Amino acid sequence: MTTVPDITLNDGATIPQLGFGVFQIKPEDTARAVLEAFEVGYRHIDTAQMYGNEREVGQAIAESGLPREELFITSKLNNDSHDPAAAREATARSVDALGGPMDLYLVHWPMPAVGDYVQTWHAMEAARDAGQTRSIGVSNFQIPHLERLLAESETVPAVNQIEVHPYLRQDAVRAFNREHGIATQAWSPISQGDVLDDPELLALAGETGRTVAQVVLRWHIQRGDIVFPKSTSPARMAENFDIFDFALTDAQVARVDACNIDRRRGPDPDEMNWIPG
Numbered sequence: 001m002t003t004v005p006d007i008t009l010n011d012g013a014t015i016p017q018l019g020f021g022v023f024q025i026k027p028e029d030t031a032r033a034v035l036e037a038f039e040v041g042y043r044h045i046d047t048a049q050m051y052g053n054e055r056e057v058g059q060a061i062a063e064s065g066l067p068r069e070e071l072f073i074t075s076k077l078n079n080d081s082h083d084p085a086a087a088r089e090a091t092a093r094s095v096d097a098l099g100g101p102m103d104l105y106l107v108h109w110p111m112p113a114v115g116d117y118v119q120t121w122h123a124m125e126a127a128r129d130a131g132q133t134r135s136i137g138v139s140n141f142q143i144p145h146l147e148r149l150l151a152e153s154e155t156v157p158a159v160n161q162i163e164v165h166p167y168l169r170q171d172a173v174r175a176f177n178r179e180h181g182i183a184t185q186a187w188s189p190i191s192q193g194d195v196l197d198d199p200e201l202l203a204l205a206g207e208t209g210r211t212v213a214q215v216v217l218r219w220h221i222q223r224g225d226i227v228f229p230k231s232t233s234p235a236r237m238a239e240n241f242d243i244f245d246f247a248l249t250d251a252q253v254a255r256v257d258a259c260n261i262d263r264r265r266g267p268d269p270d271e272m273n274w275i276p277g
C-alpha cells in the first residue's frame, strides 16, 4: 500500500501529509465516506465543530476497527465558542463526539472583529494540558494575528491551516509559517474544483499522464504543505491518494506556481465574523 509521508510538527508529533477532509459532507453520509477513505488508505481526517459531522467521524473510527494510534484526527473550535468558558464546553463536546482526545485541535477562524483570539488561544493551551488534544494550532490566521499570538503566549501553533491552491499561492503567510516552525495546511487544495479546467494545468496533466487533481495535489506535497482533499466518491478518493509514484520537475512546479491570481474561494480571514446561529 502507498505510504503517505509524515510531517513532524514543532511539538514533536507527526502528521500524515495527506488526509481526507469532511467539510460539506452531510452528517448522514459522513460515516460511510470516512470508512471508504480508510479503505483507500487515508489515516488522517480533518473535521470541525462547524461541519456538524464530528459524531459521525467518531462513529466511523469506532466501526473501522483500526487502532486509534494509527489515525490522526483534527477538529476545530467553532466561531461561537471563542470565549474561554464556551471553549471549554465545546472542546468537551468534541472529545465526546469523536470518542476520545483529538490529535490536533485548531481555532477555526481568528474572528478579529468579534473577540480576543489570544484568550481563545489560552483556552486551547488548557485543552492540550488537560489531554483533550495532543497538538494545538490555528486556522485562517494572517501574519498580524500570528505575530500577536507569538508575542502574547507560550505556545507556537503547530499548524496554520489556510486556503492554498494554484490560484492562491499564499507566499507571504506560508513564508511566515515556515520561519516560525509552523506547518502549513492547505485547505480547499483543488479550490473546490475551480482549478480543474485550467488550460495550463490540463497541459501538465497531459504531459504527466495524470489528472489535474493529481498534478495539483502533488504540487502541494512537493511544496511541503499538508493537504486533505474532500470527496464523496470512492473513485476520486483513490485518485487523490494515488500521488506518491510520480514527481513534478522543478519547471513543472514553477508552471503551477505561475497560475496564481491571488483569488480566494472562501472568506477573507480579516473580514470573517460569521457566528453560527
Ligand SMILES: NC(=O)c1ccc[n+]([C@@H]2O[C@H](COP(=O)([O-])OP(=O)(O)OC[C@H]3O[C@@H](n4cnc5c(N)ncnc54)[C@H](OP(=O)(O)O)[C@@H]3O)[C@@H](O)[C@H]2O)c1
Residues within 6 Å of the ligand: 020, 021, 022, 023, 024, 046, 047, 108, 139, 140, 161, 162, 186, 187, 188, 189, 190, 191, 192, 193, 196, 213, 214, 228, 229, 230, 231, 232, 233, 236, 237, 239, 240, 266
Ligand atoms: N479551515 C478552514 O476554514 C477550511 C475551509 C474549507 C475547507 N477546509 C478543509 O479542507 C478540506 C478540503 O477542502 P474543500 O472540501 O473545501 O475543497 P477541495 O478538497 O479543494 O475540493 C472538493 C471538491 O472537489 C471535488 N473533487 C475532489 N476530488 C476530485 C477529483 N479528483 N476530481 C474532480 N473533482 C474532485 C469534490 O467533489 P466530490 O465530493 O463529488 O468528489 C468537491 O466538490 C475540507 O473538507 C476541510 O476539511 C478547511
